[in-house]
Amino acid sequence: MNTEEITATFTEYFQERGHRRITGSTLLPPPGDPVLFTTSGMHPLTPYLEGRPHPLGRRVVNVQRCLRTTDLDEVGDPTHLTVFEMLGTWSLGDYEGPLSLEWGYGLLTEGFGIDPGLLHATVFGGDEHTGPDTSSLEVWQRLGVPVERTVEDNWWSNGPTGPCGPDSEIFLWTGSTPPRSTPTRDDRWVEVWNHVMMRHRRLPDGSLVPLPQRNVDTGLGLERLASLLQGRTSVFECDVFAPWRLLVPALWRLDEPSLRLVCDHLRSAVVVIGDGVRPANTDRGYVLRRLVRRVLTVLWRGDPSRSLVDLPEELVEHTLHHFRLSTGPDEVRGVLLDEERRFVRLLERGRRVLARPRFQRPLDEEDLRYLHDTHGLPRDLVTILRPATGPADGSPRR
Structure with a gap:
């Protein structure tokens, strides 16, 4: 069935x-x-x-x-x-x-x-x-x-x-x-x-x-x-994920855990946007923002040039249809791409802040609170920028 x-x-x-x-x-x-x-x-x-x-x-x-x-x-x-x-x-x-x-x-x-x-x-x-x-x-x-x-x-x-x-x-x-x-x-x-x-x-x-x-x-x-x-x-192999498993690996080479996360979070983001939520720093909007930025973090870890501009419209349409949502695919894609641009700008600003002499040592809780409260850099973003691998190695495509 x-x-x-x-x-x-x-x-x-x-x-x-x-x-x-x-x-x-x-x-x-x-x-x-x-x-x-x-x-x-x-x-x-x-x-x-x-x-x-x-x-x-x-x-x-x-x-x-x-x-x-x-x-x-x-x-x-x-x-x-x-x-x-x-x-x-x-x-x-x-x-x-x-x-x-x-x-x-x-x-x-x-x-x-x-x-x-x-x-x-x-x-x-x-x-x-x-x-x-x-x-x-x-x-x-x-x-x-x-x-x-x-x-x-x-x-x-x-x-x-x-x-x-x-x-x-x-x-x-x-x-x-x-x-x-x-x-x-x-x-x-x-x-x-x-x-x-x-x-x-x-x-x-x-x-x-x-x-x-x-x-x-x-x-x-x-x-x-x-x-x-x-x-x-796994749930990622049932029929509702068939289009995702067909198109995403052909677009972005990912290991299985990363593929599952990208498919889940993008699919979830499409549904959340379809229900009228938009990215924000609090409440429902923050959940959506977190979903999109986790996807981008995974994608850029393998190749900083990857972008959601390449997300097939077919996958957006399939998800909107499956969940009986009336929001148009162009509107959904516009929200995703706008959030990607915001994330790029935040990463660039975060790199400049973390390049200061104060942060050229292991960060403690006081540092993390300061980065969050003063510069709007949450803990998960700091951990993205600090490792030797990940988006910090290069600038993602705008």
């Missing part, structure tokens, strides 16, 4: 079980949400999880694009992306966790044809605030799926306060041997689907109070599932 077929299979399965499909929102969370970007499908639905009636009823399903800045340093491994799509289902005060898990098992094994013997589950084992999730444990035992109990790994929250609850995660074995060990002990078990029994609200003092209704919130990463169903070893 390609990603479109996976999405159709997922949504149709739950529509047959009374779920109404809702349109996914942009990467920008609703007003009042403290996060910079939508990190999960539940963000746009928070008011309904807290009791407001949803206009389409108590069972909904959708596909939501998400961005997680916490995963930036994980990008390059087989499973993490900065921008990704999340397949989600919700019971808004309707059915509870056991039925959700049974349906999830049915879709994975029957709808997607996954061998039940390759599945493993984890459940919440209980802590000083809440008892163990025995109902989920009983479901997995009845279905014959091995199950592991954890504490921190199986408690989902949207932050230090707010809606939260125990979750049960479903893992798929990706090793070349028969399944062994457990998800917490062997990283060949890859998480594919999380079912959250969202029943509580955590208060600022750390205590828990019941939500007005007992909800179920599930999330399944589309690209991760696609890579597993397509027999690929």
Whole structure:
């Protein structure tokens, strides 16, 4: 199955079980949400999880694009992306966790044809605030799926306060041997689907109070599932990255980790720009700026003459179309190239500052603070300019 077929299979399965499909929102969370970007499908639905009636009823399903800045340093491994799509289902005060898990098992094994013997589950084992999730444990035992109990790994929250609850995660074995060990002990078990029994609200003092209704919130990463169903070893080899893996290596010779980072960050930048964000020194704009400048840093490390002017328009168009964005490719390319020019000017100024006698020795924390506060040179940029390799070896093409 390609990603479109996976999405159709997922949504149709739950529509047959009374779920109404809702349109996914942009990467920008609703007003009042403290996060910079939508990190999960539940963000746009928070008011309904807290009791407001949803206009389409108590069972909904959708596909939501998400961005997680916490995963930036994980990008390059087989499973993490900065921008990704999340397949989600919700019971808004309707059915509870056991039925959700049974349906999830049915879709994975029957709808997607996954061998039940390759599945493993984890459940919440209980802590000083809440008892163990025995109902989920009983479901997995009845279905014959091995199950592991954890504490921190199986408690989902949207932050230090707010809606939260125990979750049960479903893992798929990706090793070349028969399944062994457990998800917490062997990283060949890859998480594919999380079912959250969202029943509580955590208060600022750390205590828990019941939500007005007992909800179920599930999330399944589309690209991760696609890579597993397509027999690929990483999310960067699933079908949505096919144009990137075809065109980028022909344009810029990169090792595999660098190729993954460049493809991920450029693709993510296109989506962020398409959702209306522009580079800035704070908040969402800084995340976009960081994505673009990390790409340029990697490209210039191998060849200072490389430029985003060479980015194929086909890749920009493909990404905008896939994420259903109306922003034109010329506008996106204009933002990228303008940010490249700004970065070139900052590098030139940074070199002049760092050439001063004061900085011809190892830099300490006081130096780094001074460079940031006085000259606007963040730590990551200083580390680019100081090594013997990288953009400091030459001036990138304007």
